[in-house]
Amino acid sequence: MSAQSEFDREIALDAADGEPGTYRGQLGEGWRIGGGINGGLLLALAGHALRRELGETSADGIPGHSDPMAISAYYLTPGVPGAVTVRTDTVRRGRAVSTGQASLVQEDETGREVERVRVLATYGDLAAVDGDATTTATPPQLPDPEACVSAAQAPPQFLKHATLLERLDLRLDPATTGWAVGKPSGNGVIRGWFRMADGREPDPLLLLLAVDALPPVAFELGLPGWTPTLELTAHVRCRPAPGWLRVNLTSRTLSGGYLEEDAEVWDSEGRLVALSRQLARATSPRR
Amino acid sequence: MSAQSEFDREIALDAADGEPGTYRGQLGEGWRIGGGINGGLLLALAGHALRRELGETSADGIPGHSDPMAISAYYLTPGVPGAVTVRTDTVRRGRAVSTGQASLVQEDETGREVERVRVLATYGDLAAVDGDATTTATPPQLPDPEACVSAAQAPPQFLKHATLLERLDLRLDPATTGWAVGKPSGNGVIRGWFRMADGREPDPLLLLLAVDALPPVAFELGLPGWTPTLELTAHVRCRPAPGWLRVNLTSRTLSGGYLEEDAEVWDSEGRLVALSRQLARATSPRR
Numbered sequence: 001m002s003a004q005s006e007f008d009r010e011i012a013l014d015a016a017d018g019e020p021g022t023y024r025g026q027l028g029e030g031w032r033i034g035g036g037i038n039g040g041l042l043l044a045l046a047g048h049a050l051r052r053e054l055g056e057t058s059a060d061g062i063p064g065h066s067d068p069m070a071i072s073a074y075y076l077t078p079g080v081p082g083a084v085t086v087r088t089d090t091v092r093r094g095r096a097v098s099t100g101q102a103s104l105v106q107e108d109e110t111g112r113e114v115e116r117v118r119v120l121a122t123y124g125d126l127a128a129v130d131g132d133a134t135t136t137a138t139p140p141q142l143p144d145p146e147a148c149v150s151a152a153q154a155p156p157q158f159l160k161h162a163t164l165l166e167r168l169d170l171r172l173d174p175a176t177t178g179w180a181v182g183k184p185s186g187n188g189v190i191r192g193w194f195r196m197a198d199g200r201e202p203d204p205l206l207l208l209l210a211v212d213a214l215p216p217v218a219f220e221l222g223l224p225g226w227t228p229t230l231e232l233t234a235h236v237r238c239r240p241a242p243g244w245l246r247v248n249l250t251s252r253t254l255s256g257g258y259l260e261e262d263a264e265v266w267d268s269e270g271r272l273v274a275l276s277r278q279l280a281r282a283t284s285p286r287r
Numbered sequence: 288m289s290a291q292s293e294f295d296r297e298i299a300l301d302a303a304d305g306e307p308g309t310y311r312g313q314l315g316e317g318w319r320i321g322g323g324i325n326g327g328l329l330l331a332l333a334g335h336a337l338r339r340e341l342g343e344t345s346a347d348g349i350p351g352h353s354d355p356m357a358i359s360a361y362y363l364t365p366g367v368p369g370a371v372t373v374r375t376d377t378v379r380r381g382r383a384v385s386t387g388q389a390s391l392v393q394e395d396e397t398g399r400e401v402e403r404v405r406v407l408a409t410y411g412d413l414a415a416v417d418g419d420a421t422t423t424a425t426p427p428q429l430p431d432p433e434a435c436v437s438a439a440q441a442p443p444q445f446l447k448h449a450t451l452l453e454r455l456d457l458r459l460d461p462a463t464t465g466w467a468v469g470k471p472s473g474n475g476v477i478r479g480w481f482r483m484a485d486g487r488e489p490d491p492l493l494l495l496l497a498v499d500a501l502p503p504v505a506f507e508l509g510l511p512g513w514t515p516t517l518e519l520t521a522h523v524r525c526r527p528a529p530g531w532l533r534v535n536l537t538s539r540t541l542s543g544g545y546l547e548e549d550a551e552v553w554d555s556e557g558r559l560v561a562l563s564r565q566l567a568r569a570t571s572p573r574r
Contacts, residue, residue: 072520237566252423253524279522
């Protein structure tokens with residue numbers, strides 16, 4: 001993993017002196033989307049802290065667990081650029097898997113600590129999982145990346161609030177980008193190719209960004225407003241191969257002002273590498 | 288809600304004297320499945336404690352939130368019959384939603400405290416949600432309950448470890464019960480009607496049981512062993528109408544010894560009232 005990649009620099013953490021399980025980082029300006037820092041990036045940051053915490057061999061010699069198998073984030077307040085602290089706590093160390101908790105906090109302008117995200121996760125070791133899976137799922141059918149729509153072609157009023165898109169090379173299936181020209185299909189599907197603009201290859205932590213980095217599927221349901229995430233849970237099913245990822249977003253039900261967004265992520269070898277579901281709030285369009 | 292129902296007696300909690308946010312209950316023998324107390328019942332118990340905690344009007348006059356909109360449980364060790372303590376913690380009180388955490392613990396035979404489940408959840412108020420939803424989802428097509436297979440007809444070696452089934456009136460679609468006669472379809476689908484045997488009507492807490500109360504979908508994939516849940520997240524989308532629920536379980540991918548199980552719950556008015564996904568471990572059959 002290159003320490004020079006934009007993603008790795010953004011999720012870099014220093015262990016806090018004298019505070020076991022506490023890590024400090026810095027959120028940059030380049031990962032904004034809508035009203036705050038992208039939720040997938042915050043999840044990857046918390047996921048990195050938990051890898052540090054749960055990945056080490058325990059005092060009684062049990063090997064650590066480095067891969068997030070299931071991770072749930074409850075979003076409390078929007079993250080903003082600046083210093084960030086992640087406090088982790090080991091809930092249970094086991095032989096096959098370990099469970100931990102993380103709390104991501106920032107200080108407001110008065111120096112008061114405000115929690116951004118609370119996370120629970122179970123980590124394991126996906127090194128042994130070769131992706132030899134029994135599955136009835138099929139990868140999304142997409143035109144070649146060259147025939148897809150680059151996210152950089154999104155409307156300027158959207159890009160203004162979306163510095164995140166400069167970090168990514170997103171190519172959306174034109175069949176799912178009607179929203180960009182004011183003609184959402186209403187189908188509740190957005191799919192596309194995903195990779196980092198600087199070539200950083202995927203691994204389990206990057207998958208935590210990938211599940212929440214496309215334009216919200218709500219756009220294609222005719223809801224062009226900000227859709228803040230209340231909760232997102234991701235399952236990483238195997239370590240991804242290098243190369244393009246394919247991401248398929250779907251939503252089926254909007255009720256009481258809330259909708260679910262399901263993401264599937266497929267790697268370049270055609271394996272289903274991650275699944276996620278989030279509950280998001282549909283809001284009025286921002287002008 | 289009748290305090291006399293088996294379910295309400297099982298999730299009954301007393302506030303612990305002098306320990307704010309702590310509740311004590313008692314797990315009975317009648318909710319066993321496989322190696323421990325049913326995971327959905329434990330989720331409902333934690334969900335009840337969080338309703339007590341988050342449902343009260345706050346000191347500064349913000350109305351409480353009584354309905355679990357998103358709830359995630361990380362299962363650590365199997366629950367057993369006996370005394371149980373649920374410690375809750377308010378993570379954030381908001382106007383629209385509030386977030387809380389719960390830890391469900393029991394004492395082992397030496398008096399040492401062992402954590403069973405760690406839970407995060409966001410609660411809101413579903414009273415205003417009339418289920419007038421925009422959805423492309425369709426309820427499962429099932430034969431009438433009379434034409435379905437009662438779970439009481441399951442093999443004796445299964446029922447022996449499944450006192451839970453005596454609490455439920457489950458009627459499974461015969462097209463999805465090949466596993467019961469040694470001929471699993473391999474389709475990864477189990478669906479059926481669900482209600483409580485004593486007539487207790489559904490509400491959001493009962494939905495937390497309903498998402499994890501059918502035979503595991505792994506059975507229909509030809510995996511007859513115990514499939515312990517690592518993590519389960521449920522979204523309650525509206526309050527269910529009285530009467531039968533329909534539950535549809537699906538699984539698509541088994542990889543590295545783990546599979547996901549998705550549940551959809553539909554009420555008697557044809558509304559999608561809950562969605563859940565769990566990550567479970569496939570084990571060797573128990574003889």
